[in-house]
Amino acid sequence: MRKTPLALAVATLAFTSALATADEPKRGGVIDTIIQPEPPGLVLGMVQNDPTRKVAGNIYEGLLSYSTDLEPRPQLAESWDVSDDGLVYTFHLRDDVRWHDGEAFTAEDVVFSADIFHRELNPSARAVLQHVESIEATDDHTVVFTLAEPFGPFLLSFEAGTFTMVPKHIYEGTEFRDNEANNHPIGTGPFKFDDWERGTVIQLVRNDDYYEEGLPYLDGVNWHVIPDGASRAVAYENGTVDVLPNGTVENFDIPRLTEMDNTCVTEEGHEYFSPFAMLWMNNREGPTADKRFRQAVMYAMDREFARDVLWNGLGQVPLSAFGSNAKFRHDGLEPYDHDPDRARELLDEMGYDGEEVRLLPLPYGETWTRWAEAVQQNLREVGINVRTQSTDVGGWNQRLGDWDYDMAFTYLYQYGDPALGITRSYRSDNIEKGSPWNNVEGYENERIDELFDQAATAYPEEEREAFYREAQEILHEDVPVGWLLELGFPTIYRCDVKDLVTSGVGVNDGFRNAWLDR
Amino acid sequence: MLYVRLIAMRLLKAVVVLFLIVIFNFVLIQLAPGDPAAILAGEAGATDEEFLRQLRERFGLDQPLYVQLWHYLSGIATLDFGWSYRQGMPVLDLILARLPATLLLTGTAFVLSLALGIVLGSMAAARVKKPSGSLIMALALIFYATPLFWVALMAVVLFSVYLGWLPAYGMYTVGAGHTGFALVLDVAKHLVLPATTLALFFMAIYTRMTRASMLEASQQDYVKTARAKGLSPRVIQRRHILRNALLPIITLAGLQAGQMVGGAILTETVFAWPGIGRLMFEALQQRDYNLLLGIFFFSAALVIVFNIITDLVYRLADPRIKEAS
Numbered sequence: 112m113r114k115t116p117l118a119l120a121v122a123t124l125a126f127t128s129a130l131a132t133a134d135e136p137k138r139g140g141v142i143d144t145i146i147q148p149e150p151p152g153l154v155l156g157m158v159q160n161d162p163t164r165k166v167a168g169n170i171y172e173g174l175l176s177y178s179t180d181l182e183p184r185p186q187l188a189e190s191w192d193v194s195d196d197g198l199v200y201t202f203h204l205r206d207d208v209r210w211h212d213g214e215a216f217t218a219e220d221v222v223f224s225a226d227i228f229h230r231e232l233n234p235s236a237r238a239v240l241q242h243v244e245s246i247e248a249t250d251d252h253t254v255v256f257t258l259a260e261p262f263g264p265f266l267l268s269f270e271a272g273t274f275t276m277v278p279k280h281i282y283e284g285t286e287f288r289d290n291e292a293n294n295h296p297i298g299t300g301p302f303k304f305d306d307w308e309r310g311t312v313i314q315l316v317r318n319d320d321y322y323e324e325g326l327p328y329l330d331g332v333n334w335h336v337i338p339d340g341a342s343r344a345v346a347y348e349n350g351t352v353d354v355l356p357n358g359t360v361e362n363f364d365i366p367r368l369t370e371m372d373n374t375c376v377t378e379e380g381h382e383y384f385s386p387f388a389m390l391w392m393n394n395r396e397g398p399t400a401d402k403r404f405r406q407a408v409m410y411a412m413d414r415e416f417a418r419d420v421l422w423n424g425l426g427q428v429p430l431s432a433f434g435s436n437a438k439f440r441h442d443g444l445e446p447y448d449h450d451p452d453r454a455r456e457l458l459d460e461m462g463y464d465g466e467e468v469r470l471l472p473l474p475y476g477e478t479w480t481r482w483a484e485a486v487q488q489n490l491r492e493v494g495i496n497v498r499t500q501s502t503d504v505g506g507w508n509q510r511l512g513d514w515d516y517d518m519a520f521t522y523l524y525q526y527g528d529p530a531l532g533i534t535r536s537y538r539s540d541n542i543e544k545g546s547p548w549n550n551v552e553g554y555e556n557e558r559i560d561e562l563f564d565q566a567a568t569a570y571p572e573e574e575r576e577a578f579y580r581e582a583q584e585i586l587h588e589d590v591p592v593g594w595l596l597e598l599g600f601p602t603i604y605r606c607d608v609k610d611l612v613t614s615g616v617g618v619n620d621g622f623r624n625a626w627l628d629r
Numbered sequence: 630m631l632y633v634r635l636i637a638m639r640l641l642k643a644v645v646v647l648f649l650i651v652i653f654n655f656v657l658i659q660l661a662p663g664d665p666a667a668i669l670a671g672e673a674g675a676t677d678e679e680f681l682r683q684l685r686e687r688f689g690l691d692q693p694l695y696v697q698l699w700h701y702l703s704g705i706a707t708l709d710f711g712w713s714y715r716q717g718m719p720v721l722d723l724i725l726a727r728l729p730a731t732l733l734l735t736g737t738a739f740v741l742s743l744a745l746g747i748v749l750g751s752m753a754a755a756r757v758k759k760p761s762g763s764l765i766m767a768l769a770l771i772f773y774a775t776p777l778f779w780v781a782l783m784a785v786v787l788f789s790v791y792l793g794w795l796p797a798y799g800m801y802t803v804g805a806g807h808t809g810f811a812l813v814l815d816v817a818k819h820l821v822l823p824a825t826t827l828a829l830f831f832m833a834i835y836t837r838m839t840r841a842s843m844l845e846a847s848q849q850d851y852v853k854t855a856r857a858k859g860l861s862p863r864v865i866q867r868r869h870i871l872r873n874a875l876l877p878i879i880t881l882a883g884l885q886a887g888q889m890v891g892g893a894i895l896t897e898t899v900f901a902w903p904g905i906g907r908l909m910f911e912a913l914q915q916r917d918y919n920l921l922l923g924i925f926f927f928s929a930a931l932v933i934v935f936n937i938i939t940d941l942v943y944r945l946a947d948p949r950i951k952e953a954s
Contacts, residue, residue: 141804148911151669151715234670234680288687293717309716309726310903312803333803337901338911341782345797349790505663505916512667545667545681 138328140627142608144354145343146313146334153296153304153313156224156233156275157288164272165356166313166334168619170211171298173271174202174221177615179382181436181527183266184614187216187276187299188254197261197570204252207322210278211297211304218248223279225256232287239268239531261570264528270383270616271300273526301327301623310336315622328626340476344368353608356618357381357600362478365423368603375606378425378599380617385436385525386600387429389536390486390593391511392518395553398468398495399517403461405590408518409447410454411493412486418596421482425599431587432533434525434597439566439579444587447594454493463495470499471519474507479520482595511547522598523548527615529579530567537591538563554591636937643933650929651705651922655698658918665714665916666690688714701922710926711919713912720923723908728927730800731904735893737820738827743882745828746835751871753836754843765836773833781826781899788822795821798901823900827893831885835878842874849873875946883939887932 150162155171174188183191188202208216226246229236242262247255258265268274276299281292296304301323302315313334317327335352337343344364346352348371360368369376392399392408399405414428433440468490472483480501487497497518502510510516525532535541535548539555559582566578602618604611610624611617666684685691689700704711710720749765756762772780789797796819801807807815846852847870855865894906905924912920943950 143803152717232683234677237677237679288717308903309723310730310907311799311801311901314804335799335803335901336903337798338898338907339798339901342785342798342899342901345785345790349793349797351797503663504914505661505668508667509663512664543678545664545678546670547667548670 136325136328136609136624136626137628138325138626139330140328140629141331141333142329142354142622142625142627143333143335143352144356144621145337145346145352145359146356147337147343147359149310149336149338150313152293153307154277154293155272155296155298156229156236156277157293159233159235159272161358164619165621166315167275167296167298168271168300168616169302169315169332169622170296170300170304171271171275171277172300172620173269173274173276174204175266175269176620177267177270177383177527179379179615179617181267181382181615183269186269186271187221188269191266193266198258200256200258200265202254202256204254205322206252208299209320209322210280210299211318212278212281213320214278214280216276216278216299217251218254219251220276220279221254222246222248223283224277225274228277228282228287229274233273235273236268239265239273260568262530263567263569263572263575264526264530267383267527267531272616272619300620302329302332305331312336327623329622332622340364347603353605354611354621355603356621357602360603361476362421362423365601365603373606374603376601376603377612378601380602380612380614380619380621381600382436382615383527384616385434385527385532386522386598387434387525387532388520388522388595388598390518390595391516391521391552392590392592393514393516393552394555394591395514397517398461398463398466401461401463402589403457404463405593406447407454407457407461407463407493408490408495408593409590410450410457411495412489412593412595413449414596415449417482417485421478421485422596422599423601425601427597427599429594429597431583431594432537432592433529433579433583434533436527436597437525437529437533438527439529439576441580441583444583451489451493458494465494465496467496467498469517470497471502471507471510471516472499473520473522474502474504483520508547511551512545514544514551514553518593519551520595521547521551530563534563534567537586552592554589556585556589559585632941636941639937639940643930643937646933647926647929651702651926652698654922654925655701658921659694661916663916664690665918668916669714684714688712701919705926710923713917713920715912715915715917716920720920723920724905724923724927727903727905727908730902731893731897731906733816734820734823734827734897734902734904737824738831738893739882739886741824742828742831742885743835743878746832747839747871747878749832750836750839751843751866753840754847754870755866757844766840769833769836771833772829773837775829777826777830778895778899780829781822781896784822784826785899795819797822798899800903823896823902826900827896831881834881838878838881839871839874842877843870846870846874872946876943879939879942879946883935883942886935886938 146162146166148162150160150166152158153163153167155163155167172186174186175183176186178184187204187208189205190203192201204218210216230240242258242260243256244259245257249255278297281297282290301318301321303318305314305316307313314331316331317329321327337346340361344360347355347368368374392405394400418424418426418428427435430446431444470483470487473479483499487499490497511519523536536550537554537559538550539560541550542553543549562578562582566575569575569578602612607628609626609628611621613624614620666681669684670681689697701711713720713723716723753762753765785797788795800819801812801815852865852869855869893904894910897904897906898910909924912924
């Protein structure tokens with residue numbers, strides 16, 4: 112496993128001893144980890160929030176999984192064929208898979224999950240399903256998806272969190288959300304749901320009938336619920352938990368924790384999501400409606416400083432709208448380096464009169480508050496009159512949903528392909544009041560709409576590149592939003608926990624391959 | 630007989646008060662910015678109009694406010710506190726599941742603070758001009774002035790991280806599978822830090838109050854009389870001074886008891902204690918209206934109950950207080 116520079120700084124003794132004993136996985140043991148905040152439910156597909164994905168990704172599976180390079184790999188589907196015109200996708204399913212209650216997993220489950228369950232409940236699946244004309248089971252272990260038009264990122268949509276496979280025999284004909292079985296989720300994954308003491312712990316145990324020989328190695332996983340950030344750090348320090356998934360401790364605790372003996376850090380396992388922090392800027396009114404103002408903001412911000420000081424050097428400063436993991440990234444663009452003079456020039460040119468601009472931090476913890484302060488200071492240096500406002504999550508949601516803001520922090524997942532995770536922030540038909548996650552900034556550009564449309568449906572893959580290149584050039588010039596940082600979400604763990612992150616969604620199906628070298 | 634009538638009257642009033650509290654809370658919560666459906670959707674990180682519509686319809690959020698209020702009130706009349714949007718469970722189940730943990734924590738803290746406060750306060754009163762008395766008062770002042778969360782964190786650093794004597798969080802050891810006496814012991818160990826943290830502040834108040842009130846009582850004529858009779862100082866201290874000094878402490882204890890559910894948010898959060906306070910804080914953040922209203926209802930009911938109990942205890946402590954009050 113590749114380690115970040117931070118992890119390399121860890122005591123060499125622990126590191127070398129870990130190297131010496133690697134290789135042969137050992138069986139047994141229970142890993143204690145943390146889930147923060149406590150998820151609302153564990154039926155993936157019914158709830159899509161991050162804590163649910165983290166826990167339930169060990170219980171449920173999708174047809175495919177993805178490598179850290181985002182190449183599709185078999186999971187419940189053993190193999191797949193794509194027709195020459197890019198319209199027909201045929202999945203061949205494994206024939207030895209059983210649900211946790213012992214029933215066999217078949218093609219009927221796939222059709223039910225995709226065509227009925229997710230069409231009704233799951234907005235992210237719905238976005239993909241609008242390209243799908245029909246889903247058919249041709250025999251017990253073959254499923255055929257027929258698309259209405261080619262859709263480039265289609266193969267990237269079968270991850271467990273988006274197209275979760277749910278058991279037909281339990282949900283068919285019931286009111287899905289009221290189903291009794293929701294309290295005892297049943298999937299096909301390496302771990303089975305055991306118990307959930309609300310407010311204390313969620314316990315998973317190994318699935319002895321798992322189809323992959325020998326997996327999982329662990330006897331179980333305990334997800335502790337600890338609401339206070341400092342207490343979560345203590346839980347790691349005093350040895351109660353062995354793994355701290357991303358977001359469980361405040362950033363300023365990370366250097367201290369990683370200096371502990373037998374402690375490793377990795378940024379891997381987020382390739383599929385590639386969380387991208389952005390600064391929404393209101394394109395509709397006020398100074399932020401002027402392109403030159405938004406460019407000035409880009410030049411004014413010292414993004415390297417924010418990464419190094421606030422995020423402990425983790426993450427990458429983005430070039431423009433496409434993150435470094437995104438397909439078709441255009442590397443030829445001129446970066447917006449920290450250049451206060453250039454920012455001042457642009458502000459002069461547009462005749463900025465010092466009108467006050469409101470800045471809304473993301474209410475997700477200390478780091479975000481401090482980040483907003485740093486940006487505020489950067490902007491003041493070039494003469495922008497910024498006032499920060501504070502809200503809680505509810506207020507933040509409402510402000511953004513109502514477009515009642517000038518600048519606001521956020522972060523969004525990229526989902527590997529521009530058509531899945533990036534387009535949504537810039538297309539004009541995605542402007543809709545009431546949601547803080549669509550085209551909140553109100554950017555309207557016909558050419559961009561056209562380009563994104565063409566790029567999504569062009570086939571084969573190579574045809575898409577030219578459209579995305581032009582789109583990136585336009586976005587880079589227009590700066591509809593500020594591109595802050597591709598966040599590096601660190602997973603901190605004891606070095607004797609092995610093979611913790613082995614896929615592009617690693618943190619979400621984290622314990623499938625994990626084992627304890629103790 | 631008198632007591633029965635008294636209690637009946639008070640309970641009748643309580644129902645009216647609770648009814649008004651429910652309506653007041655309902656309106657108040659609606660004034661907070663933030664739409665529960667948007668928050669739920671936001672948590673999911675993905676949304677479309679359909680999703681928001683489904684959520685609103687499912688939770689009746691698309692209906693006019695008065696209809697929602699009517700539904701809520703008629704639900705409460707049958708002890709149906711509604712459904713928690715976020716947790717996907719009946720509110721009553723959630724509250725009943727968390728109530729024992731909170732009562733254990735705050736109950737322990739209550740007893741601890743009251744007992745220690747009275748003992749320390751009496752000691753300080755008896756040692757008015759001695760260094761030991763001043764030391765007690767200094768400590769009381771420190772605990773009174775120090776923020777609760779800081780005390781909690783320092784206690785964790787010292788006893789849990791540094792010394793390793795006590796568990797830092799949770800209510801029992803997860804995965805240990807203790808039963809019977811071992812479980813009781815395990816829970817007791819987990820209880821020490823949060824209960825002490827929660828107790829310190831009120832202990833400080835009781836200490837100061839007991840001392841002040843005992844010093845005042847010791848100047849009264851009946852104490853002089855007792856001394857003149859030749860009773861031992863210890864008996865005077867306990868029977869004549871302390872008993873008469875207790876009334877203000879009972880008032881305060883009644884208040885503390887009433888706050889037991891709501892006041893533990895910080896402690897429960899820092900120590901990951903699975904109680905009501907945390908549930909309330911989370912419900913507030915999620916704009917989980919039904920759950921929040923349910924917890925408000927229970928807290929209000931608890932305050933009312935403890936007010937009644939306090940009144941009764943008053944009567945026991947000082948028979949001169951009559952029904953007229």
